[in-house]
Amino acid sequence: MTALECYWKIQWLAPDHARSYNYEGDIWVRWHCYAKALRYFDIAIMKNPKYYSAYCHRGFAYSKLNKFLRALQDYDAAVLLEPQKAQAYFYRAEIRLNMALKSIEQEDFDAASDHYENMQHDLEVARHFAGNITGASTEVAEFHF
Numbered sequence: 001m002t003a004l005e006c007y008w009k010i011q012w013l014a015p016d017h018a019r020s021y022n023y024e025g026d027i028w029v030r031w032h033c034y035a036k037a038l039r040y041f042d043i044a045i046m047k048n049p050k051y052y053s054a055y056c057h058r059g060f061a062y063s064k065l066n067k068f069l070r071a072l073q074d075y076d077a078a079v080l081l082e083p084q085k086a087q088a089y090f091y092r093a094e095i096r097l098n099m100a101l102k103s104i105e106q107e108d109f110d111a112a113s114d115h116y117e118n119m120q121h122d123l124e125v126a127r128h129f130a131g132n133i134t135g136a137s138t139e140v141a142e143f144h145f
Contacts, residue, residue, distance in 0.1 A: 003027060018047035022054045025061070034061040052082045056091060063095055068102070069093050089126035093119045 003023075023042030034077030041058035044051055072095050078088035100115035 016047050018051050018054065019045040021047065022051065022057060025054075025057055029057070029061055029064075032064075035062045037061045041079050050081055052078050052085065052088075053079065056088055058090075059091055059095070061089075063098070066098075068099050072099075084129050086126040086128075086130035089122045089129065093122035093126065096122060 004091070007091040021040045021044035025037040025044065028034070028037035028040065028075045032105060038061050041061060044054040045058065048054070055074045059071040062068075062071035062074065072092065075092035075095060078085075079092065082088070096115045096119035100112045100119065103109070103112035103115060114124050
């Protein structure tokens with residue numbers, strides 16, 4: 001039995017099992033089928049609107065489709081749900097970097113600067129909540145949420 005067949009069976013037996021939809025979305029992401037993955041992340045979030053990982057995974061799929069603003073919305077939702085988890089901050093920082101690079105391409109340097117500054121802030125917060133695993137200074141600035 002393949003993993004997809006296993007998730008289909010779980011979904012048939014327990015249609016409200018949000019995790020099986022999230023995991024199925026992850027499989028589609030591995031196969032670079034991001035639009036299809038989004039459908040499963042959407043279902044996972046509908047089944048459990050407070051599903052932190054589903055928001056992070058859906059944000060990743062949106063980022064792979066270069067829908068950075070939409071991805072940012074999912075990471076913002078994840079941060080609101082679990083403000084002390086580092087994962088969404090790291091992903092959000094990556095989105096902000098992509099947005100900064102896109103702004104530079106468009107010669108909008110004010111926007112690029114804003115995105116870069118926001119990226120730096122997200123990285124500082126992520127490092128703080130991740131227990132400083134990246135080797136940055138242990139002193140953390142005051143954060144304004």
